[in-house]
Amino acid sequence: NAGVTQTPKFRVLKTGQSMTLLCAQDMNHEYMYWYRQDPGMGLRLIHYSVGEGTTAKGEVPDGYNVSRLKKQNFLLGLESAAPSQTSVYFCASRTQGRMSAFFGQGTRLTVV
């Protein structure tokens, strides 16, 4: 049982490049989340999804897009990367009615 898997684990981008982060969960969870973590800032919610085909904005959505075409996958896209998007990105999932969220191991992204 893999839980929540994020790919890639590390990536370096040049300013203006685009990329997609993939989150996959095998627990049949309805809710999925993308957070970014910066020193001293905690975990900030970027976008989330309450089910297949749905997405919603979180606290810091600007510069990111998401898609949830399949229940098990939640994609985070950066259309034109900026140095301010250098961060560690975490995906999480949970089932409806439960407070416990399960996190992936994170993606460390550096934009130069």
Add this chain to the structure above:
Amino acid sequence: GQSLEQPSEVTAVEGAIVQINCTYQTSGFYGLSWYQQHDGGAPTFLSYNGLDGLEETGRFSSFLSRSDSYGYLLLQELQMKDSASYFCAVRGDMNRDDKIIFGKGTRLHILP
């Protein structure tokens, strides 16, 4: 919207007891939870309080007072492996329980 306040750092001695406080402001409330994160790792779920009172799980306990918008995490018999960051989180927004918003985290330092 939601906001959570917790101390940025706490220091305690191995074998002792430490309390990490969290106050929150939310437009809707569906419970307070706690997560632990070791350096370089992913957050992992520790506990959840949906109702007022104390929840105990081994050496860890969590308390909630909804009237005071306040909760705390209590760690007993501290061990060196408890050195980590601890995040409180609230679930929910007005009439919805889909988001999970995190505080900025408390870094726990344990002295031998």
